[in-house]
Amino acid sequence: METDARIIAIRYYGGSERELREDMATLGSNPAAIIIYLPQLVVLMKPVHSRRPHTWEQLHDTPPDADAWYIHLMAGNLRLARQLATRQKPRRWLCFRRGARHARPHIIRWERFVSPPQPTTNTHRKNKKSWDS
Secondary structure, three states, X not given: OOOXXXXXXXXXXXXXXXXXXXXXXXXXXXXXXXXXXXXXXXXXXXXXXXXXXXXXXXXXXXOOOOOEEEEEEEEEOHHHHHHHHOOOOOOOEEEEOOOOOOOOOEEEEHXXXXXXXXXXOOOOOOOOOOOOO
């Protein structure tokens, strides 16, 4: 299993019609966007309005009424991602897609990502299919 998040990101883009280098360059021209490209973590995200998350494709624009972060790509260490997220401008929502089967983005509260519920001390969790499993 590959552990270098940069290689995972390159493989992800290999199966799409987009180019990682181009998306990073375009996002780089957006002062509100966030690009993290480390061996431990790769993140591409930008502010969007939660009712129009599809506008993430307009990488160079940030709507003035943005109330959400849209994560286009996150690969690597989720714990590190949560730590770094606490240092970003909080927005009310976090939008992302999980796999190609879901046409509509998931929308969760920002706090749910930054401070997820702690697992109980019980060794058998009732809901094993939680979002952060």
